[in-house]
Amino acid sequence: MNFKIATLPGDGIGPEIVDQAIKVMKAVGEKYGHSFDFEFAPTGASAIDLVGEPYPDSTHEICMNADAVLFGAIGDPKYDNDPKAKVRPEQGLLKMRKKLGLYANIRPVATFPSLIDKSPLKNDRVEGADFVVVRELTGGIYFGDKGRSEDLTSAFDNCVYTTEEIERILKLAYEYAGKRNKRLTVVDKANVLCTSRLWREIAQKMEKDYPDIETDYMFVDNAAMQLIQWPKKFDVMVTENMFGDILSDEASVITGSLGLLPSASVGLHTSVFEPIHGSYPQAAGKNIANPVATILSAAMLLDALNLLEEGQAVRDAVNASLEANFVTEDISKEAAKSTSEVGDWIAAQVKK
Ligand code: IPM
Ligand code: MN
Secondary structure, eight states: OEEEEEEEEESTTHHHHHHHHHHHHHHHHHHHTOEEEEEEOOOTHHHHHHHSOSSOHHHHHHHHTSSEEEEEEOOOHHHHTOTTOSSOHHHHHHHHHHHTTOOEEEEEEEOOGGGGGGSSSOHHHHTTOEEEEEEEOSSGGGTSOEEEOTTSSOEEEOOOOOHHHHHHHHHHHHHHHHHTTSEEEEEEOTTTOHHHHHHHHHHHHHGGGOTTSEEEEEEHHHHHHHHHHOGGGOSEEEEOHHHHHHHHHHHHHHTTOGGGOEEEEESSSOOEEEESSOOOGGGTTSSOSOOHHHHHHHHHHHHHTTOHHHHHHHHHHHHHHHHTTOOOTTTOTTTOOOHHHHHHHHHHHHHO
16 A cells, blocks of 8 residues: 655654654565655754744645654754744644644553663562553643733633543543553542543543443542552543643653653544654764654554554564664663664564
8 A cells, every 4th residue: 555654854863763764664665565655844943944934834734635644853952941932843843733633642651571670660660561641632721822911920821621622532542441451540630620620520421431441530640649659550541731741751751761652643634653752952963862762653653554563563673673682872871773773673673
């Protein structure tokens, strides 16, 4: 089959790691008889430099017309300490989420047996941890009215959720839990927030439609603690945009390998697949960054195209590289292979 892949490398290490995912997808294409057309489009700081806009309309068109989007990373330190910057790379990401209707961000977190010692937590706490964070991505405080008072002495960010937004993300989370271990934890702050009370009310109604799934409810502060203390007890966690932002970063530390974790953002139009880490500007152009999170994001992309055997082949090849200790410096200082060497190794393994 032939697939169109919108390819948005973005900033920092984005281009280098996306190159490795492309290599691996081409290997999949050769082995399984598919062809992938990678259509490149600018985003983030590099798009601002090029056209003054972090998610240009031309990039959006390419995404809308593709079967899937492969995304690298965005962000450039030159914007971080400039509170007055009129356009920022991150706005591109938010605009893309909104315009593509990417209402769900899915972040699987699973420990890799060969890397168990990388976790900052004790082995027995993390061995076998395997859960998914489902984060609502186009609502809440990120997208509510925001601003400053006229005299600039106060500021506000509104948090708004509609029933429709809550229902669709819960439905997706329930379906995910149904395909996994049939447990769903709804994370909120219903003891304080009105939006959270609406989430809980709706979840309690929907619970009845999914009798084979065990639903539980947790306040976000407690969830932040439980996640680190007992990561194994979670299967699928679902939560609103900002809680999900914070919890999914926290969750990524459990495996001790930020450079290995993929994500998918799905919704109304084309889905986007990207590593959870950022643009790591200090490493840009040095050929040292870990490409595995992006390669595993490509595996999620293949799954979404219903190329399940192909997605699994990529995951198997990644596992083989970890077991062979053919890894970048973040995993092993002594072994320290380059970004492109790791990409080559995994692509060759896929073709075997
Ligand atoms: C993420 C990032 C973004 C977010 C930033 C870059 C706007 O932290 O994808 O989690 O907060 O959603
Ligand atoms: Mn984040």
